Amino acid sequence: MKRRFIPLPPDVPQLELKEFLHRLKHQPGFAEKMHAHYESMLALPENDDTTEMRTAARAALRTLKHHQGAWKAMEAMQQAIQCLDPDTSPDLKQASSLTDTAIDHMLDIQEPERTRLMAHITQIQATIRKQLSES
Numbered sequence: 244m245k246r247r248f249i250p251l252p253p254d255v256p257q258l259e260l261k262e263f264l265h266r267l268k269h270q271p272g273f274a275e276k277m278h279a280h281y282e283s284m285l286a287l288p289e290n291d292d293t294t295e296m297r298t299a300a301r302a303a304l305r306t307l308k309h310h311q312g313a314w315k316a317m318e319a320m321q322q323a324i325q326c327l328d329p330d331t332s333p334d335l336k337q338a339s340s341l342t343d344t345a346i347d348h349m350l351d352i353q354e355p356e357r358t359r360l361m362a363h364i365t366q367i368q369a370t371i372r373k374q375l376s377e378s
Contacts, residue, residue: 246368248299252280267307269312299361305353312351316360319345323367327374335371335378342367 251258255276258266266273284300287293323341326334342364349357349364 246287246296247279248284248296248303250303252276264310267310274307274311278304281307303349308351309353309356311359312348315357316348316352316364319348320360320363320367327367327370333374335374338367338371342352342371 267277281300281304285297285304287297288296298320319341323338323345326338326341345360345364349360
């Protein structure tokens with residue numbers, strides 16, 4: 244009997260996409276729960292009954308990682324920009340470290356968002372280099 248893909252664990256009520264994404268972003272435990280749920284589906288042996296379900300679970304896990312990576316990358320970029328605030332004492336070392344963190348999170352981001360975010364990170368890095376050369 245073919246196994247079907249179940250998008251939510253049994254203890255999670257049905258959610259609209261907007262609610263689902265909000266919970267992923269603001270409830271770290273929810274993201275881990277969803278990750279474990281998708282991984283559990285992928286742990287089943289691959290056969291004719293699980294092929295479609297495993298394909299859907301892989302896609303769901305990839306999408307979950309995409310959203311998590313994008314939010315974490317954007318958060319790191321915003322923090323880096325705050326470190327460059329000329330009204331405070333700019334912390335170039337911290338800003339540089341945060342851009343590296345943002346790049347690490349981008350590994351799971353899918354296109355075209357990855358390219359768009361990388362362009363922003365490149366701009367932040369250019370600002371850091373410029374400020375370093377001026378100091």
